[in-house]
Amino acid sequence: xxxxxxxxxxxxxxxxxxxxxxxxxxxxxxxxxxxxxxxxxxxxxxxxxxxxxxxxxxxxxxxxxxxxxxxxxxxxxxxxxxxxxxxxxxxxxxxxxxxxxxxxxxxxxxxxxxxxxxxxxxxxxxxxxxxxxxxxxxxxxxxxxxxxxxxxxxxxxxxxxxxxxxxxxxxxxxxxxxxxxxxxxxxxxxxxxxxxxxxxxxxxxxxxxxxxxxxxxxxxxxxxxxxxxxxxxxxxxxxxxxxxxxxxxxxxxxxxxxxxxxxxxxxxxxxxxxxxxxxxxxxxxxxxxxxxxxxxx
Amino acid sequence: xxxxxxxxxxxxxxxxxxxxxxxxxxxxxxxxxxxxxxxxxxxxxxxxxxxxxxxxxxxxxxxxxxxxxxxxxxxxxxxxxxxxxxxxxxxxxxxxxxxxxxxxxxxxxxxxxxxxxxxxxxxxxxxxxxxxxxxxxxxxxxxxxxxxxxxxxxxxxxxxxxxxxxxxxxxxxxxxxxxxxxxxxxxxxxxxxxxxxxxxxxxxxxxxxxxxxxxxxxxxxxxxxxxxxxxxxxxxxxxxxxxxxxxxxxxxxxxxxxxxxxxxxxxxxxxxxxxxxxxxxxxxxxxxxxxxxxxxxxxxxxxxxxxxxxxxxxxxxxxxxxxxxxxxxxxxxxxxxxxxxxxxxxxxxxxxxxxxxxxxxxxxxxxxxxxxxxxxxxxxxxxxxxxxxxxxxxxxxxxxxxxxxxxxxxxxxxxxxxxxxxxxxxxxxxxxx
Numbered sequence: 198x199x200x201x202x203x204x205x206x207x208x209x210x211x212x213x214x215x216x217x218x219x220x221x222x223x224x225x226x227x228x229x230x231x232x233x234x235x236x237x238x239x240x241x242x243x244x245x246x247x248x249x250x251x252x253x254x255x256x257x258x259x260x261x262x263x264x265x266x267x268x269x270x271x272x273x274x275x276x277x278x279x280x281x282x283x284x285x286x287x288x289x290x291x292x293x294x295x296x297x298x299x300x301x302x303x304x305x306x307x308x309x310x311x312x313x314x315x316x317x318x319x320x321x322x323x324x325x326x327x328x329x330x331x332x333x334x335x336x337x338x339x340x341x342x343x344x345x346x347x348x349x350x351x352x353x354x355x356x357x358x359x360x361x362x363x364x365x366x367x368x369x370x371x372x373x374x375x376x377x378x379x380x381x382x383x384x385x386x387x388x389x390x391x392x393x394x395x396x397x398x399x400x401x402x403x404x405x406x407x408x409x410x411x412x413x414x415x416x417x418x419x420x421x422x423x424x425x426x427x428x429x430x431x432x433x434x435x436x437x438x439x440x441x442x443x444x445x446x447x448x449x450x451x452x453x454x455x456x457x458x459x460x461x462x463x464x465x466x467x468x469x470x471x472x473x474x475x476x477x478x479x480x481x482x483x484x485x486x487x488x489x490x491x492x493x494x
Numbered sequence: 495x496x497x498x499x500x501x502x503x504x505x506x507x508x509x510x511x512x513x514x515x516x517x518x519x520x521x522x523x524x525x526x527x528x529x530x531x532x533x534x535x536x537x538x539x540x541x542x543x544x545x546x547x548x549x550x551x552x553x554x555x556x557x558x559x560x561x562x563x564x565x566x567x568x569x570x571x572x573x574x575x576x577x578x579x580x581x582x583x584x585x586x587x588x589x590x591x592x593x594x595x596x597x598x599x600x601x602x603x604x605x606x607x608x609x610x611x612x613x614x615x616x617x618x619x620x621x622x623x624x625x626x627x628x629x630x631x632x633x634x635x636x637x638x639x640x641x642x643x644x645x646x647x648x649x650x651x652x653x654x655x656x657x658x659x660x661x662x663x664x665x666x667x668x669x670x671x672x673x674x675x676x677x678x679x680x681x682x683x684x685x686x687x688x689x690x691x692x693x694x695x696x697x698x699x700x701x702x703x704x705x706x707x708x709x710x711x712x713x714x715x716x717x718x719x720x721x722x723x724x725x726x727x728x729x730x731x732x733x734x735x736x737x738x739x740x741x742x743x744x745x746x747x748x749x750x751x752x753x754x755x756x757x758x759x760x761x762x763x764x765x766x767x768x769x770x771x772x773x774x775x776x777x778x779x780x781x782x783x784x785x786x787x788x789x790x791x792x793x794x795x796x797x798x799x800x801x802x803x804x805x806x807x808x809x810x811x812x813x814x815x816x817x818x819x820x821x822x823x824x825x826x827x828x829x830x831x832x833x834x835x836x837x838x839x840x841x842x843x844x845x846x847x848x849x850x851x852x853x854x855x856x857x858x859x860x861x862x863x864x865x866x867x868x869x870x871x872x873x874x875x876x877x878x879x880x881x882x883x884x885x886x887x888x889x890x891x892x893x894x895x896x897x898x899x900x901x902x903x904x905x906x907x908x909x910x911x912x913x914x915x916x917x918x919x920x921x922x923x924x925x926x927x
Contacts, residue, residue, distance in 0.1 A: 323756050326752045326755075329753075
């Protein structure tokens with residue numbers, strides 16, 4: 198290696214070192230430690246006791262709450278992520294038309310994302326009260342509204358409602374991508390006789406797939422790690438009777454309320470595995486439906 | 495280009511996944527970075543307490559008094575907001591920087607059972623502190639396996655708040671310690687106007703319905719240390735509490751409460767004049783002084799026996815304390831009449847010191863703007879029952895929360911709920927020894 202290249206390499210490592218050190222100290226180190234902890238029985242005070250795979254077998258075979266939480270998390274992710282995408286796409290498409298006051302609408306749609314989650318959740322508690330505005334609205338159509346947050350069946354849909362409230366974040370990204378689609382594609386399609394619906398499905402959607410894909414991955418990861426909404430909206434956390442218990446609140450409880458650090462670490466690794474699997478599936482299938490303009494197939 | 499793009503996003507997603515995996519540890523690590531005083535001498539003590547502004551001032555005043563008396567003791571107060579206290583102390587200890595003196599309450603035995611606190615019997619004996627003389631019945635409330643692990647500091651029974659206007663309007667005599675369950679129910683019925691006003695705020699919190707359990711001769715944990723919640727006495731008491739909501743309609747349902755606003759419970763409803771009676775601790779007094787309603791307090795009514803939950807907290811010495819003797823000396827002074835006066839002066843809580851509870855300063859505090867019968871606390875302290883502070887306290891509470899969710903919605907009866915909870919408790923609580 199020449200001196201110049203060596204020096205260049207040195208500079209490279211020097212500039213990259215904050216990130217490398219941060220990664221090793223704050224990510225890799227704790228990760229390795231948590232693998233070890235997940236194989237022990239540890240209350241965080243007394244020395245950990247090695248138990249092998251005991252925590253994992255207990256979680257998978259002998260803990261009904263874990264399966265309930267896993268199912269709840271799937272339920273939440275499976276509905277809130279696609280729903281958020283569809284609504285985001287719909288809003289973006291509306292905003293992309295030359296409507297009046299577009300800038301105002303755009304701001305309004307993005308605004309919920311800027312409001313702190315705690316504040317939003319407090320408002321939702323009132324909105325979703327048994328005689329709150331939502332049920333009053335349903336009442337106008339003769340539908341008797343449920344006691345959203347108090348009933349096992351309705352508490353998850355209530356959490357999904359709250360997640361959809363934040364669809365504005367996806368909308369802004371999708372809208373920006375829509376603006377970037379070359380006009381001539383639409384002009385050419387119009388000359389060929391394609392109507393607006395055909396244009397939407399054959400031009401807009403394919404051009405947006407990278408952004409949709411990005412939102413899907415981020416949404417999946419976010420949904421699987423849902424915590425604050427559950428923590429603020431439900432009382433006791435995850436209630437009633439664990440009907441809204443999700444993976445991260447569950448592991449938080451085990452670690453910081455029940456002092457089962459080993460068990461909680463095992464949960465976090467299982468959650469990691471679940472997210473990994475779903476993200477991998479998304480990436481595998483992405484080859485079939487995500488379209489990059491510069492890509493040659 | 496295309497390859498680059500996939501490569502990058504794959505790495506990106508890996509990073510995100512990794513972040514998901516270590517959420518426990520990052521949450522844990524980021525919390526434990528506060529050094530607790532450097533250059534410490536033997537008597538440089540760190541004391542952790544929970545609470546808000548008023549608590550901070552009151553503790554600090556007591557510590558200032560201590561330091562002016564014993565200049566060789568240096569105490570650094572660390573106030574942690576209530577809901578993150580346990581986590582914070584946990585990470586402090588796990589990080590090897592535990593406090594010397596720590597405030598503890600119901601979850602005291604989480605620490606005692608895990609060998610994190612010093613047994614205080616010997617130290618207290620050496621310092622001449624007689625807890626039973628100083629604090630009365632609650633002197634040994636923070637014990638584990640016959641050893642004392644914390645010295646009571648603040649303590650007060652649960653009391654009955656009642657709306658004087660509503661009682662006068664119906665010509666009902668004020669609640670008293672002699673009221674039976676039937677008397678209470680009869681009064682609640684009188685005071686209820688369906689859909690508008692309720693007789694009682696409800697007994698859904700453990701401190702409330704457990705009082706009724708012990709009044710009925712039941713026990714949550716029996717003398718052998720085994721859970722005993724599926725017994726007739728417990729079932730009957732819980733069913734009575736539940737019937738107030740669904741059979742008699744004298745307590746607002748969860749639905750009714752949710753309609754009153756976010757996080758409104760018995761306290762809020764009482765302050766707004768929606769319920770006539772509410773049972774809770776001392777801390778509501780301060781807020782109610784500003785309320786427009788006319789109210790007073792009384793001791794809790796009785797069942798077959800008299801029994802009531804006590805609230806409060808104690809001060810414990812951690813196993814890692816640099817100087818246990820100095821720590822105990824500090825606690826000794828903080829729980830003495832002189833220092834406990836400060837708790838009264840600021841209206842923070844009921845001081846645990848029995849002598850101070852009966853003092854004129856407590857019965858007629860300077861900040862009191864309404865005629866409130868403060869003698870109720872001393873009166874109630876005679877029948878405080880000893881609540882089971884098991885090491886798995888938090889898990890036990892979760893088992894009740896989960897198992898009673900349907901009960902408090904009126905969808906399940908007390909017997910089947912408690913039978914299921916008993917099973918779960920048996921796997922959580924193993925009798926000591």
